[in-house]
Amino acid sequence: GQQLNQSPQSMFIQEGEDVSMNCTSSSIFNTWLWYKQDPGEGPVLLIALYKAGELTSNGRLTAQFGITRKDSFLNISASIPSDVGIYFCAGQFNMDSNYQLIWGAGTKLIIKP
Amino acid sequence: DGGITQSPKYLFRKEGQNVTLSCEQNLNHDAMYWYRQDPGQGLRLIYYSQIVNDFQKGDIAEGYSVSREKKESFPLTVTSAQKNPTAFYLCASSIVATGEAFFGQGTRLTVV
16 A cells, blocks of 8 residues: 655754655655644644645745655754654545545654753 | 534543544534554554545554544544554544645543
8 A cells, every 4th residue: 555654763953953854655646744743732734735846835844745746855944942743744645536645654853952 | 713623632441441532623624534643653544534424444443433424523432342442542634635634632542
């Protein structure tokens, strides 16, 4: 079945550093979504991407829909303490009129004291 | 306010009891989903529904049941057949075409 490989699994960074994470698949997706989850809460949508090659920003966050439609990356510039959390990618595809969302395993962002 | 509401936030049950988790949305979304999340893990799909009175099994449906009698509501029952029910349960909804899923706050179920 469809699978997403999200990397890295976790990141230790200094405040102020830029962060990059990505998701790849052997399958093609129609939509790429990036979410952030804080402990004990539901994931919150950060950025949605709909077209191959699309580059979208949301404040210090930038995400791109890969040109092959099989990958996406998320960059966070000048990280701050509230960026700590788990970031998930999700890809949507349509099979036999069934819309499916496939999730990456998450990237845990930790800021070094 | 528009949104998706899960209740309760925390739930404790004795082993062998069925328990139903509530999920309500007023976003007029057609699709609704239930996910399970274990500590340090990603999201695993239990059931989803793209239209009223219809739902499909996800990757880990065994031991769970759902209903979709109204567009706004998608309750999940964790049955006694679920061998390891203690987990964080997340409900989500989306406009099917865009796929952008919006999540509730989650219900943390502990079975003792």
